[in-house]
Amino acid sequence: MLPTHVTLVDVGPRDGLQNEAAPVSAVTKTELVHRLQAAGLRQIEATSFVSPKWVPQMADATEVMAGIQRQPGVRYSVLTPNMKGFEGALAAGADEVVVFAAASEAFSQRNINCSITESIARFQPVVAAAHAHGMRVRAAVSCALGCPYQGEVPVDDVDDVVDRLLGIGCDHIGIADTIGVGTAGQVQRVMERALQRVPVAELSGHFHDTYGQALTNIHACLQLGVHTFDTSVAGLGGCPYAKGATGNVATEDVVYLLHGLGIATGIDLDALVDTADFISRALDRKPVSRVANALLATRPPAG
Amino acid sequence: MLPTHVTLVDVGPRDGLQNEAAPVSAVTKTELVHRLQAAGLRQIEATSFVSPKWVPQMADATEVMAGIQRQPGVRYSVLTPNMKGFEGALAAGADEVVVFAAASEAFSQRNINCSITESIARFQPVVAAAHAHGMRVRAAVSCALGCPYQGEVPVDDVDDVVDRLLGIGCDHIGIADTIGVGTAGQVQRVMERALQRVPVAELSGHFHDTYGQALTNIHACLQLGVHTFDTSVAGLGGCPYAKGATGNVATEDVVYLLHGLGIATGIDLDALVDTADFISRALDRKPVSRVANALLATRPPAG
Numbered sequence: 001m002l003p004t005h006v007t008l009v010d011v012g013p014r015d016g017l018q019n020e021a022a023p024v025s026a027v028t029k030t031e032l033v034h035r036l037q038a039a040g041l042r043q044i045e046a047t048s049f050v051s052p053k054w055v056p057q058m059a060d061a062t063e064v065m066a067g068i069q070r071q072p073g074v075r076y077s078v079l080t081p082n083m084k085g086f087e088g089a090l091a092a093g094a095d096e097v098v099v100f101a102a103a104s105e106a107f108s109q110r111n112i113n114c115s116i117t118e119s120i121a122r123f124q125p126v127v128a129a130a131h132a133h134g135m136r137v138r139a140a141v142s143c144a145l146g147c148p149y150q151g152e153v154p155v156d157d158v159d160d161v162v163d164r165l166l167g168i169g170c171d172h173i174g175i176a177d178t179i180g181v182g183t184a185g186q187v188q189r190v191m192e193r194a195l196q197r198v199p200v201a202e203l204s205g206h207f208h209d210t211y212g213q214a215l216t217n218i219h220a221c222l223q224l225g226v227h228t229f230d231t232s233v234a235g236l237g238g239c240p241y242a243k244g245a246t247g248n249v250a251t252e253d254v255v256y257l258l259h260g261l262g263i264a265t266g267i268d269l270d271a272l273v274d275t276a277d278f279i280s281r282a283l284d285r286k287p288v289s290r291v292a293n294a295l296l297a298t299r300p301p302a303g
Numbered sequence: 304m305l306p307t308h309v310t311l312v313d314v315g316p317r318d319g320l321q322n323e324a325a326p327v328s329a330v331t332k333t334e335l336v337h338r339l340q341a342a343g344l345r346q347i348e349a350t351s352f353v354s355p356k357w358v359p360q361m362a363d364a365t366e367v368m369a370g371i372q373r374q375p376g377v378r379y380s381v382l383t384p385n386m387k388g389f390e391g392a393l394a395a396g397a398d399e400v401v402v403f404a405a406a407s408e409a410f411s412q413r414n415i416n417c418s419i420t421e422s423i424a425r426f427q428p429v430v431a432a433a434h435a436h437g438m439r440v441r442a443a444v445s446c447a448l449g450c451p452y453q454g455e456v457p458v459d460d461v462d463d464v465v466d467r468l469l470g471i472g473c474d475h476i477g478i479a480d481t482i483g484v485g486t487a488g489q490v491q492r493v494m495e496r497a498l499q500r501v502p503v504a505e506l507s508g509h510f511h512d513t514y515g516q517a518l519t520n521i522h523a524c525l526q527l528g529v530h531t532f533d534t535s536v537a538g539l540g541g542c543p544y545a546k547g548a549t550g551n552v553a554t555e556d557v558v559y560l561l562h563g564l565g566i567a568t569g570i571d572l573d574a575l576v577d578t579a580d581f582i583s584r585a586l587d588r589k590p591v592s593r594v595a596n597a598l599l600a601t602r603p604p605a606g
Contacts (some may be wrong), residue, residue, distance in 0.1 A: 045547055215519045219522065
């Protein structure tokens with residue numbers, strides 16, 4: 001039995017835009033969030049409070065958060081890798097903070113310059129502080145389906161990181177295929193193991209479309225009852241570990257699949273495609289979404 | 304249980320190239336077939352014997368077929384809409400002929416200027432002649448998941464066309480989502496009904512990636528035991544009914560999925576990606592395949 005309702009977390013404003021080389025204004029980012037919530041998204045990863053030295057595109061996190069006209073019922077989350085980031089998130093009034101630990105030691109060392117153990121130790125005070133302030137903590141396990149440096153990642157290693165993230169009190173676990181290499185059977189094996197540890201309502205999948213597998217992987221997760229997924233409007237987000245490849249699965253493509261399966265999302269696909277068109281024009285390119293491009297091609301030309 | 308082996312029919316040389324506006328030389332087409340068979344494809348839709356008035360790109364069908372150095376074990380099929388086409392296919396030594404009937408009356412009228420009944424009547428002598436010469440007949444039901452003119456297509460209408468194609472003696476039935484609008488649940492409903500009529504070994508799926516659903520639809524078919532699919536190297540093939548949209552599902556993307564699921568195809572993915580690169584360069588564009596682009600991006604630049 002497939003779920004009757006699926007929650008999509010649009011990570012476009014954060015995970016999507018963070019790797020953009022050209023600056024995107026805080027006004028555009030705020031407008032993107034407004035359009036996403038108007039289209040029916042109820043969870044939006046709005047920005048990240050990280051060092052502008054590492055992620056210059058997110059240097060305006062405070063400004064973006066201040067510019068958002070909050071809509072009741074929408075959860076705004078922000079990435080916070082450490083206590084400094086958490087202080088910014090707290091001041092900005094985020095509902096939820098997001099932390100990332102890798103399932104691959106090689107990736108952890110090369111991506112965030114510390115071991116998996118060190119990264120989780122760094123998150124521990126963040127989780128405690130978030131809970132003390134009534135904020136939720138969403139933890140993601142990156143490279144859960146493969147690593148650009150070590151290749152295969154044993155399921156046991158994913159389980160171990162999940163256990164440790166739950167151990168420090170994280171409320172939600174996301175299984176992330178950071179480089180988009182996973183296929184449906186492998187995804188089901190990892191998710192089945194995670195479901196032995198995490199209630200289905202607090203487990204999500206995060207898939208990249210680098211090898212075109214993201215929708216199929218989501219469908220494979222739905223067959224296990226998993227009903228929360230990260231997606232990115234217009235397919236925003238590159239994949240820095242696979243040059244020239246596409247990034248996050250496009251929210252539009254997932255909504256099309258879900259609605260076709262008779263699964264409710266609360267999202268208006270037309271309004272979402274408008275949003276994809278808006279941000280893609282701002283970035284001077286076409287959406288990386290088959291659904292957005294197919295539907296936009298049927299519209300009369302502007303002007 | 305998923306199948307242990309899947310057969311892919313590469314339709315790139317025919318369905319893929321037929322809508323190309325710029326001429327593609329017979330030498331390039333022949334070389335494409337050679338590379339596909341070298342990569343492990345065992346069924347190739349090589350060309351079509353149709354009026355050059357309607358499909359100028361296929362005017363060199365005889366030349367292409369004559370240029371192919373046949374490889375034992377490879378089945379070469381050609382599209383033949385009528386007896387005139389069949390005569391060409393026979394003279395060229397095709398192993399199999401392909402006919403198409405629509406499940407949508409509106410599409411049949413607008414695409415081939417006759418009713419479904421008339422089109423099937425036209426195929427009847429083709430089937431008889433093919434069998435008299437020991438050739439197989441593969442029949443495809445187009446618009447089985449939706450029609451650009453009438454919208455939804457009832458499953459009963461698909462069943463009816465399948466029954467009529469079987470009735471005139473067609474050996475194989477392909478269920479084609481010509482405009483790529485179908486999603487996994489709908490595909491399974493149509494395929495389950497077809498499986499009541501057609502042995503699984505003689506049933507195939509033909510999916511377009513216009514809305515990004517093709518791989519998920521193939522995975523949904525695999526779950527029913529269906530183990531033959533049409534695919535197109537480099538994702539060759541536009542979708543003339545959805546401007547700006549992508550066409551046939553790319554063979555590379557399907558092979559990546561299948562191998563990831565532990566399903567044998569007999570195809571060498573690297574050689575296939577080389578083939579995608581070859582034909583895409585000949586057409587002066589990038590492959591419409593996420594796998595090809597991801598893998599090509601990891602290679603050192605040429606020259």
